[in-house]
Amino acid sequence: MFGMGKKDDPAQKAKEAAIERGKQTVREFVHKIARAEPEAAEKMSQQLRDWCGSDKDLPFEFKRKAMLRAKVLECSVNMRACDTLLHQAVAQATEGMIKEKIATLGEARKFFGRACKLGAEDDWRKAFKRTEETIQLTGSADRDRPTRAKPEPLPDASKPPV
DSSP, rough: OOTTTTOOHHHHHHHHHHHHHHHHHHHHHHHHHHHHHHHHHHHHHHHHHHHHHHSSSSSSHHHHHHHHHHHHHHHHHHHHHHHHHHHHHHHHHHHOOOHEEEEEHHHHHHHHHHHHHHHOHHHHHHHHHHHHHHHHHHSSSOOSOSSSSSSOOOOOOOOOOO
C-alpha cells in the first residue's frame, strides 16, 4: 500500500547525487579559504560567488550559507595578516627601524580596511587602532643625544671645571 505509485527514478537519484557532490565540492572549497593568504582568499571567494551564481542545481539556502561562511573566513584571514604585520611593526619600532615600521603599518592598514569591509568586529577594530597608535608613538626618538625634554645634566657647581 505504501509507496504505491512511486517509482525509483534513476534520473532523480542521479540528480540528487550530483547535488550532493556539488555541496561537498563547495564545502571543501570554503575550507581552503581559511588556510589561504589574503589575496588568494579574496580570489577564491570571488570564484565561489561566481560559481554559486551560475549553479542552478544547488539549493539557494545552501549557497547563501556557503558564501556567508566564505566571507567570514576571508575576513578572518585579513585580520590574521593584519595582526602579523602589527607584531612585525612593533619589533621594527623597538629596533629603531623607522622606515620599515612605517611601510609595515601601511601594509597592515590595507588588510585592516579589507577586514572592516568584510565585517570585522568592533572590538578588533578598536584594538587595531590602539595598537597602531602605540606603534606610531614608539621608536622614533633618538636616545643617543640630549633632547629638549631631557637635556644634558648641568655641571656640578661644587666641582671645579676641568
